[in-house]
Amino acid sequence: MSEVLSPIQGIFLVAVREIRAKLRSKAFLISTAILMLSVLASVIAGGILSANPEKTKVAALGSAVSIAESFDNLEVTPVETESAATDLVENGKVEAALIPTEGKGIGFKLVSKDSTPQSLLAQLSVYPEVEVLHPLKVDSLLIYFAAIAFGLVFFISAMTFGTTIAQSVVEEKQTRIVEILIAAIPVRVLLTGKVVGNSILAFAQIAAIAVLASVGFIATGQSKLLTQFGPSIAWFVVFFVFGFVMLAALYAAAASLVSRQEDVGSATSPVMLLVMLPYILVITFNSNPLVLSIMSYIPFSAPVGMPMRIFLGTAAWWEPLLSLVILLVTTSVVIVIGAKIYSRALLRTGGRMKLAEALTGRA
Numbered sequence: 001m002s003e004v005l006s007p008i009q010g011i012f013l014v015a016v017r018e019i020r021a022k023l024r025s026k027a028f029l030i031s032t033a034i035l036m037l038s039v040l041a042s043v044i045a046g047g048i049l050s051a052n053p054e055k056t057k058v059a060a061l062g063s064a065v066s067i068a069e070s071f072d073n074l075e076v077t078p079v080e081t082e083s084a085a086t087d088l089v090e091n092g093k094v095e096a097a098l099i100p101t102e103g104k105g106i107g108f109k110l111v112s113k114d115s116t117p118q119s120l121l122a123q124l125s126v127y128p129e130v131e132v133l134h135p136l137k138v139d140s141l142l143i144y145f146a147a148i149a150f151g152l153v154f155f156i157s158a159m160t161f162g163t164t165i166a167q168s169v170v171e172e173k174q175t176r177i178v179e180i181l182i183a184a185i186p187v188r189v190l191l192t193g194k195v196v197g198n199s200i201l202a203f204a205q206i207a208a209i210a211v212l213a214s215v216g217f218i219a220t221g222q223s224k225l226l227t228q229f230g231p232s233i234a235w236f237v238v239f240f241v242f243g244f245v246m247l248a249a250l251y252a253a254a255a256s257l258v259s260r261q262e263d264v265g266s267a268t269s270p271v272m273l274l275v276m277l278p279y280i281l282v283i284t285f286n287s288n289p290l291v292l293s294i295m296s297y298i299p300f301s302a303p304v305g306m307p308m309r310i311f312l313g314t315a316a317w318w319e320p321l322l323s324l325v326i327l328l329v330t331t332s333v334v335i336v337i338g339a340k341i342y343s344r345a346l347l348r349t350g351g352r353m354k355l356a357e358a359l360t361g362r363a
Contacts, residue, residue: 010185011189013185014181014194014197015197017193017197018168018197022197023201028164036208039153039212039216040213042145055073056073056117057094058075058076058096058097059084059085061080061082061097061098065078077093082097085098090113092113095117098110143286146232147283147308150304150308151278154236154278155276155278157240161244162271165194165255166251166267167255167264169252169342170258178346187342188343191249191342199241199245214233231310235307235320236307239303242328243302246334247274249335250338253337253339253345253358254341256341256342258352259349263352277301278300278304282304286308289314292314299331302324306323341358344357
């Protein structure tokens, strides 16, 4: 008679089995390496571009013209009045305007459109009085980069490990290995082990990406950018941890409804949609405060929406905590429902089991 495993032992054995199977997969290792290299390459590219600025277009008025022309890295457009200089800035024809100031500071001030032109200040090697016409907290290009980074990493990691769980569930049903497994451990223990094993791998991948990006920022002299991204990256990891557990339970439950690998895609397509929508929304509405606010409180999009709001500085200190509580409660409910579907559908072979039947337990 075989020895009955305790729940902890069963979860551990299943989790280790899932991790080993994934680490033996060349496709997984290659895709992970590509993702890591892509993150590092984007950080290095940003450092190279910022280290080699092109000639900056500026407008200059009166005595500021000679000052601006003394710098080789500036393309100067002389103007007759301050309003003409401001118009060029407003229309985006120049990055900034140098305006003489009488008896103040270094003799001129810098006028920009929507943010302090840090790169131009560095080129001038001086710090004049700065007047920002329409202040923005974060550069629009940087906002777009952050949206792509958070959205893409969440999308790829959730899809990769979620699909792995789904395929593993169906494979065990198709080969009837699951009948042997549940003879030694309860169905809920089997599900928990699968979620834990794949979650550990997903968390490790996300943590490695965060560390790699941080090292890249420091190595390329972009410490200030790391300071901007740091808090949002940390919150992204926290939200991803619980968000992925929720998605993993859904993937396992959805896959247990079918018995053939050919049906995995159709069975898990609703869950894939939940993973894909936050990626599309955060890129499309990366600076829309209303859409991001809504996303940050919906459990399926909170792992992307809330870090973006933290990065933009539009989230109050208590909002990430409230959003996290909502995510935790939702994850708990999803796990309970997912476990019910999984336990009722796991031993059902043949045609696809209906969701209503799995929920109610009625044939």
